[in-house]
Amino acid sequence: MSSLYEEINTPPASDIPVRRVTINVNGEARTANVEPRLLLAHLLRQGFKLTGTHTGCDTTNCGACTVLFDGRPIKSCTMFAVQADGHDVQTVEGLASASELHPLQEGFKQEHALQCGFCTPGMMMAAKALLEENLNPTEDEIRWALSGNLCRCTGYQNIVKAVLWAAEKMRAELN
């Protein structure tokens, strides 16, 4: 456990009540007591031990902490955990089933779309939001949809290819 989480968990100032929140994380109701200033990214990582959600820049730029909030992509470093009370959150851990990778994960593997892998969870969640709206995106649409996610290794080429790969597979699965 990181020192950050422990520090936030120290008894808060007496006039700031801790809140009990219940969040539907990847289809499972998770309950926690949180101080209002605890960020959603920190609750997911340090509280729920879902460390697939990464915190990169911590300043709303890089998108590594992207999760789906009620189906829409958000940067979980820029929302408080208390705001997610009663809402649905999907993280990268929710993509694969026990036996099968999600087509996006498979696409990232097939197309070698990651090197260090730090940005990958955010990339996949942003791509998932795109594919939920548009299962036949153009390369340009993919680039725009991922423009809030920074990758410092790949040059993006293979990430775009991976999303195209996943879209094709998901279309094929529909038919």
Place this chain on the structure above:
Amino acid sequence: MYPSRFKYESPKTIVEAIKLLDAGKGDAKVLAGGQSLVPMLKLRFAFPDQIVDINNIPGLDYIRFDADGSLHIGALVRHEHLEKSVEISMRQPTIAAAAPLVADPIVRARGTFVGSVCHADPQGDWAATMIALHGSIVVQGPKGKRTIAMKDFVLGPYANSLNYNEIAIEAVIPAPKGVARGGYLKLERRVGDFATASVAVALDMSGDTVLNAGFALAGVGGKTIDANEAASALIGQKLTEATIAKAAQLVAALAEPRTDHRGSAEYKRHIVETFVKRILVANSAQKVA
């Protein structure tokens, strides 16, 4: 990073939210999309005692054209709602052009139009758009509602004319007398970077005659630049090479760019002039009703 401690309330009505702000006596802040406020809290540029989260107040996420043609945008309309709205794309070209250029797609899924206007960042796309559109902000406080014209709303960088116990609940864009035209262009080095220069142009046209025009600039001054006085070059005129050049010149003269790593002041002023021309030319080439 995490913010300093604050108390959090998530009221279900505007009246309750106003009570909390009033009780906060200036140490309470409204949280809408949070895409500017949360980073500022984390960087400890802001450290309010009380956060009033308005996201759970129902009925604030409307985009509505009234029968008179005026456009009303509620306090919880996210940038992406405007980007995806068919009505906006058909009836309000300046907003339609600016919406996909705000921040990045993930920020656009959360950040709000009205919040961005309130934040009054000199780089902000929406404050400039609202000034060009001669818009106004409806605010509600303990004594009821009042409407503040944009030129009186943005006081300077990160400063607006809201009282501490008031909430901006709606943005209003007046109806055009003819047909709303216009556009928005932004030069940025990469998506999500601060703009090198942004230009908002709003036109109200009857046939090919300009009835009214509005101009505003972001990123080229210490505050959002109101360049509406340049409309004098166009009002009552047609969009010709000569009137377009004159208007572009007047707008560029009002920019207050500074030389920095994004370019020289001279370069930025040139971009402003070029962008005004491009938007006006694009609108002159359109078949007008």
